[in-house]
Amino acid sequence: MSLAQHDEDSGTATHPETRGIELVSDSERHGRARDLFFIWAAPNFSILNFTMGATLILLGLELWQALLVIAAACCLWVLPGIIAVSGPAAGTSGSVVTRAMYGLRGNKVFVAFVGWFIGAVFLSLTWLASSFMGADLLGRLGLDDPVWVPIGVTVVVAAITIVIAIFGHGLILRVYPLVAVALAVIFVLVAAFILPTVDWQYTAPAPLTGIALWSSISIGFTILASNPLSYINSPDIARYLPRSTKPSHIAAATALGGALPSFVFTSVGALLATGVGVDGFAAGIDAVIFEMLPSWLGPVLVVGVVLNTIALNSMTAYTSSMSLQAIGLPLKRIPATVIVGAVGMALTIYLVTASTFLDAVNLMMQFLVVVSGPAMAIYVVDALRRRFAYDGLALFDDRRGRAYWYSGGWSIPGMTALLSGGLVSILCLSTDLWVGPIAQATGFIDLSVPAGTIVAAVLYTALSRTSLAKDSTR
Template sequence: MTTHPTTTRAGALDGQGPERAGHPETRGIDLVPADERTGHPRRLFAVWAAPNVSYLSFTVGATLILMGLTLPQAVGVIIAGNLLWIFTGILAASGPVAGTSGSVVSRAFYGVMGNKGVLILTGWLIASAYLALNWSAASVAGIGLAGRMGLPAGPAVDAAVICLIAGATLLIAIYGYATIVRLYTALSVLLTLVFVVVTGYVLAQADWSYAPAEPLQGTALAATLGIGFTIVASTPLSYNNSPDLARYLPGDSGPLAVAGWTAAGAYLPSVVFTSVGALAATSLDMSDPQAALESILPGWFVPVFVIAVVANTVANNGMTAYSAGLSIQSVGVRLARIPAVLTIGVLGTAMTLYAILVQDFLTSVNTMLQLVVVVTGPAMAVAVTDLVMRRNRYDGPDLLEQEHGGPFWYHRGVHWSGVLALVTGGLTSLMWVTTTFWTGPIAAATGDVDMAIPSGMAVAAAVYWASARVLGTVPRPGSPRP
C-alpha cells in the first residue's frame, strides 16, 4: 500500500503534529495518529455554537416575516428547517473513525478521481460563496461602525473593512484546529451574552399579535413555506465539513455522542436567534437589519453588538476556510495547508467585494441560500447514505491511498454510483427550486412550491443506495472488499 505524503513544513504538502492552540497547525489531510487524539465529543458543542450565534440568523428570521408568513408559521419553518443539523451531526461521526478530513472521506462516495471534481464545486466554489456571504454580513456591520467612528463613506473604506475582516478570518484558519477549539469555547459564551442582550430589546419591542396585512392562503402559503424552509435548511446542508472538526477525537468516540453534540451545538442557537429575527420583523423595518436593530439598542451598546457580529462571522468563516484549505489538498493541488487557506481566502474576498460594492446584500443572501441547496442537499444525502450503508466503518489509510487499483479507485477512479446520485439529485432539486431569477418547471407547475431540498435529497439517497447495491461497490460490513 502506498502511504500518503506527510512531509515536513519545508516539504510539498504538510507537516505533522502534535497541534497546540496558539500555534499554526502543521497537519493537513494526513492521518491523525492515535496518540494525538484527545478530548470528549462534548467539546464539539461550543465549536458549533460559536458560528451559529449569528447575525445572519437574525436576517434569515426577518426574511420569513417579510415574505408574508405569520409569526407561528415562521417559527415552525425555523424549527423544521434547522432539524437538518442532524445530518451534519451524523456526518461528523465519520471523523474520529477515519482520522482524516471529510474531503478525504468523500473518496468513498465518488472515487479518488471523481471526488476531485466534486470538491472543486463543493469545497472551492460553494465554500468561497459562503465565505463571501458571511463576510458580507460582517462587512455591512463593520462599514456602519466605521461611519460612526467618523471615517468617510466610500468604496475605499468599504474595501478596507472587508479585507480586515477577511484577514482576521484567515488567521484563525491558519492557526487551525487546536486554536479553533480553544477560541470558540470562549466565543460561544461571549457571543451568547451579547446576543441575549439584543434579544431582550427585541422582545420588549416585538408585536406578539402581529398578523400580515394580507395573510397568505392556499398555494401562495405553500409556496412561501417551501421557500422559507429552503432558505433556513440551506445552512446545515452546507456543512459537509463536520468530520474535519471531529477527526482529532479518539477513534473509539461514541458516534451518537459525536453526532449529538455537533447537531445540538448548531441547532439550539440557530433556532433561538433565527426566531428572534422573526420577532424583530414584527415591529421593526428589517429590510435593513443592522439599522433596525441598532435603532432599539442603547448607543453605548451598538459598538459591542457590531463587534460581536464581526466576531461571529470570523468564527463561522474561520471554520469554512479551514476546511476549504483541506479540500484543496484533497483535490491534489501541491500546496501546504496554509497557502491553500490563503488561496480560498482570496477567492472569497473577491466575491465579497462584488456582493457589497455591486449587489444588494439581502438579495445576494436569499438568492444564494436558495440556489446552493441544488448541490449541497444531494451531496449531504449521498454522504449520509454511504455512512449508513457502511455502518460508519471507514479506514483512514485506505482512504488516503490514491494509486490505481486502490481500495477506492472503483472504475477508472470514479465511483459512478455517487456521481450518478449527485447529478440526478441535483437535477431533481433544480426542477423544484424557486428563486428570483429561476423557477424549476415542476415548481412552476405546482404554483411555485419550492421542494428542492426533500426532492433532491430523496432522489440522491435512493439512487446511491440502489446503484451501489446493484453494482456491489459498497460492501456490507464484514463482507470481503469487491
C-alpha cells in the first residue's frame, strides 16, 4: 500500500478518511490511550449539561440532592469506557462488533433502529442548541426571524460538521485536543459569571418528600444517564489504537474524558437554576445565560456552543456513517456521512419549529434510554464475557454456519435481552407524553434505566450460557 493510499484509508488532518468498517491492520495502528481523553472531553463541554443540571432544580430537588444525582449518573461513563476496548481488539467499528451479540442478520436490525435512532437524536439535539443560541445572538443584532434564522444557523453548522466527519479520525485526533482546551476556557469563564448569582442557601419552594422526591430523583437520573448510555460508538473512536494498548488505559481515558466535564458543567447548570428560579426559565435557558454575561462574553459563548456542537456531531456523523455500512447498504463512508447529516439536519429543523429547547432536550433524553440502556448493558456483558477477544475476520464472514450465524443469522440471547430490556424500560418510563404502568403503580418513579439495563444484562448472561449462544469462536 502506498503512503498516499494509507492516508486516504486512515485519514489525516489534511486527507479525507475513506476507510469505513474495514479492518485496521496492525501496521496502521497509532496513537495512545490518553489521546481519547481529549476526544471525549471536547463533546462534553456542552450547554446541554447546563440544561440538564438546571432541570434537576426545576424538578424540585434541593441542591445537594441534585449534585448527588449528577455524580451517580456520571459514574455510568465507565460503561462506554469498557466497550471502547473492543475497538482495538477487533480492529473495526462497534456497529460490526455487535454482530457477535445479535447475529449477522439481527445486527442489521439492531444497527438500523438502535444505532440510527441514537445518532439522529444527538445530531438534532446539539444542532438544536446551536440553532437557538445562534438565533438569540443574531436576534440581538437585528436578525430576529423566529423560523429562518435558526434554520440558517442549523444549515451552516451542519455543513461544517459534515466536512469534519468526512475527514474523519485523523482530523478528529489532531483538532479535538485544541477544541477541548478552547471550550474549557469558554465554559469556565461563563461559569465564573454564573456563580455569583447562585443561591447557596437555596431551598426548594415546596420541599419534596417520600414518593414525590424519589419520582423527581429518578426522572432526573434518567435524563442524565441517557448521555453516557448513548455512547455505544466509543469503540469506533478507539479502533486505530495499537492492539497492545492496555484495556484499563483505554477505559479510563474514555470514561474520565466524558465524566469530568459532564459533572462540572451539569453541576454549574444546577447552581444556575438556584439563582434564577422556576419562573426565570420561561424565556429559555439561552436567554437566561445571556442576561448574566457581559456583552463581550455572549458572542464568545455562542462560538463555544457552535464548537461543541461541531465536535459532538462530527463524531456522531462519523460513527453513524459506519452504521449505515454495517447494515449492508452499498455505500462508501463519505456518501454515508452526507446522508447521516441530511437526516439529522431535517430532524433539527422540525424541532426548531415545533418545540422549546428545554422541552426537546428533556423529552428526547428520557425516551433515549429505552434503547440505549439495554444495548449498552448487553455490549458490556459480552465484552467482559469474551475478555475482549473479538475475531475481526470472523465478524466479516457472513456465510451460513460461520461463527456469528447463530440461528438463521439471529442471536436469540442478544435479541431476546434487547427486546425484553427495552420493554421493561418502556413500562417503567415516566415522561410528559408517556407514563408506563409500572411507573404509574410506583407513583411516577422512573426506573427505566436500572430496570432496563439489569433485565437486559441478566437475560443475556443467562441465555449466553445455553446452546442458543453456540458459536465457533468459543
